[in-house]
Amino acid sequence: MTPLAELVLLAIVFTDFAVLGTSRLSSCIRAIALQGLLLGSLPLLLHAELNPRLVVLAVSTVLIKGFALPASLRWAIREAAVRREVEPLIGYLASILLGAAALAVAFSVAGVLPLPSLPTDLLVPVSLVTVMIGLLVLITRAKALLQVVGYLMLENGIYLFGLTQAERAPFLVEVGVLLDVFAGVFIMGIVVFHINREFDSISADRLRELRD
Amino acid sequence: MGVPPVSAWLALGVLLFAAPLVPGVAARTKAIFAGRRGAPVWQLYADLWKLAQRGIVYSTAITWVFRLAPVALVATTITAAALLPLDGHGGLIAFSGDAVAFVCLLALGRFALVLAALDTGSSFEGMGASRDATFATLIEPGLFIALAALAIAADSYSLTSMLGARSAAGTADAPALVLIAASIFALMLAECARVPVDDPATHLELTMVHEVMILDHSGPDLAMVLYAQALKLATFAAIILGVLLPPRSSGGWVAPFALLASLVFIGVAVGIVESVMARLRLPRVPLFIAAGGSVALFGLILVLR
Numbered sequence: 001m002t003p004l005a006e007l008v009l010l011a012i013v014f015t016d017f018a019v020l021g022t023s024r025l026s027s028c029i030r031a032i033a034l035q036g037l038l039l040g041s042l043p044l045l046l047h048a049e050l051n052p053r054l055v056v057l058a059v060s061t062v063l064i065k066g067f068a069l070p071a072s073l074r075w076a077i078r079e080a081a082v083r084r085e086v087e088p089l090i091g092y093l094a095s096i097l098l099g100a101a102a103l104a105v106a107f108s109v110a111g112v113l114p115l116p117s118l119p120t121d122l123l124v125p126v127s128l129v130t131v132m133i134g135l136l137v138l139i140t141r142a143k144a145l146l147q148v149v150g151y152l153m154l155e156n157g158i159y160l161f162g163l164t165q166a167e168r169a170p171f172l173v174e175v176g177v178l179l180d181v182f183a184g185v186f187i188m189g190i191v192v193f194h195i196n197r198e199f200d201s202i203s204a205d206r207l208r209e210l211r212d
Numbered sequence: 213m214g215v216p217p218v219s220a221w222l223a224l225g226v227l228l229f230a231a232p233l234v235p236g237v238a239a240r241t242k243a244i245f246a247g248r249r250g251a252p253v254w255q256l257y258a259d260l261w262k263l264a265q266r267g268i269v270y271s272t273a274i275t276w277v278f279r280l281a282p283v284a285l286v287a288t289t290i291t292a293a294a295l296l297p298l299d300g301h302g303g304l305i306a307f308s309g310d311a312v313a314f315v316c317l318l319a320l321g322r323f324a325l326v327l328a329a330l331d332t333g334s335s336f337e338g339m340g341a342s343r344d345a346t347f348a349t350l351i352e353p354g355l356f357i358a359l360a361a362l363a364i365a366a367d368s369y370s371l372t373s374m375l376g377a378r379s380a381a382g383t384a385d386a387p388a389l390v391l392i393a394a395s396i397f398a399l400m401l402a403e404c405a406r407v408p409v410d411d412p413a414t415h416l417e418l419t420m421v422h423e424v425m426i427l428d429h430s431g432p433d434l435a436m437v438l439y440a441q442a443l444k445l446a447t448f449a450a451i452i453l454g455v456l457l458p459p460r461s462s463g464g465w466v467a468p469f470a471l472l473a474s475l476v477f478i479g480v481a482v483g484i485v486e487s488v489m490a491r492l493r494l495p496r497v498p499l500f501i502a503a504g505g506s507v508a509l510f511g512l513i514l515v516l517r
Contacts, residue, residue, distance in 0.1 A: 003386075003387075006387055007387060010387055010391070010510075013510065017503070017506065021499065021503055092496075092499050093498055093499050093502050096499065096502050096503055096506055097502065097506075099506070100506040100509050100510075103506075103509070103510060103513060104509070104513060107513045107516075107517060111517070121517070
């Protein structure tokens with residue numbers, strides 16, 4: 001089971017880089033949807049014995065992160081009629097290089113962390129790199145919609161880290177986090193829509209004009 | 213080091229002879245994707261034969277640099293190919309650190325071609341040369357990272373052990389090797405002036421890169437440049453074969469067939485890439501190359517783990 005899980009983890013890193021490297025909002029959303037699907041398959045691949053808890057976790061992750069959240073983001077794009085380009089604050093090349101640096105840091109840090117036995121030693125570095133690239137997207141992309149994507153990646157990284165403790169972490173906590181994220185992204189989608197209607201733009205740069 | 217076995221000479225001969233097949237297969241794949249029948253896969257052999265019989269026209273502006281370039285290009289590319297362990301046992305030339313020599317030989321050939329393009333005195337060719345050199349400076353670090361990752365995986369600085377007789381302990385690095393092969397494929401597309409970076413079929417002035425540089429070459433000179441370009445593709449195909457399926461246990465007589473299969477495979481892969489994606493805008497090309505290099509870096513990190 002583990003080699004397949006390792007391949008899925010590598011694919012998750014590629015979706016991280018896809019978000020950093022693409023210039024189209026819809027491609028970013030497609031990448032984050034793919035990442036959600038991959039994440040959903042991981043609990044089943046990592047643990048040899050299938051218990052109903054893991055199956056419910058996997059199915060709900062796939063449904064929420066793979067379908068529901070991307071659908072609401074697409075809805076926001078369509079309703080807000082935003083321009084389809086990413087318009088990053090730093091160039092794509094610099095983003096990719098920073099991502100590669102994050103990758104190196106994640107792998108060097110993950111080796112030092114004192115963690116109990118893990119299903120595969122790729123899990124922690126991949127979760128760290130996903131968190132860091134999520135932060136990078138949050139910082140360097142001006143569009144509010146992409147900040148939602150960055151927030152989602154951040155959460156995906158935390159979810160991955162939670163998988164290291166999937167046997168111990170209570171199921172309710174996982175589902176609660178999923179629900180929180182779902183509600184959060186839903187609200188953000190609506191907020192993005194309203195920002196756009198007020199300012200004719202969803203660039204977070206304009207938000208400094210919000211004074212009373 | 214003893215006398216290289218016959219199989220090494222045989223494998224190199226197969227590579228040198230079959231190299232023009234790769235662009236032919238790529239063009240045929242492209243034609244089939246577009247719903248045409250396309251030129252036969254041995255079209256480049258016919259072109260080379262035709263060009264070899266023609267005379268050469270030299271511009272009055274050129275010096276010996278221009279006359280030397282095609283010969284230097286072919287010579288460096290063949291030498292680079294001889295460094296590879298094509299039969300799975302060892303290259304015809306093998307020493308510790310020959311991976312560096314391999315990249316530098318390719319760079320030397322490119323340097324000769326760039327100089328020749330500048331030697332013509334045409335500003336258009338100078339522009340192509342400048343673009344080509346820019347891309348090369350980005351490709352080279354990526355190639356070095358990929359080769360460094362292979363060197364660490366094989367615990368040796370020689371291409372012979374990096375691509376040939378890898379020990380069974382190396383199988384733990386399988387995900388890393390897949391990444392490195394993917395990265396080398398992307399860098400190959402850039403190095404050999406194939407589609408996302410450069411379009412071998414274009415003759416639109418603004419978009420040409422490699423084609424610009426060879427505008428002034430004619431007759432046998434042009435044949436040599438075209439052959440070297442095909443051989444470079446074939447060399448990279450052999451590297452990708454060595455990374456993914458090192459012909460370790462197959463013995464000397466299966467290796468040439470594996471080599472031929474890899475040439476056809478890479479030709480089809482290049483053709484598919486050219487059919488399904490458009491050429492990137494020039495400012496986006498460095499991003500593509502850097503992404504290829506990052507994949508190699510990822511492989512390196514996985515190997516170091």
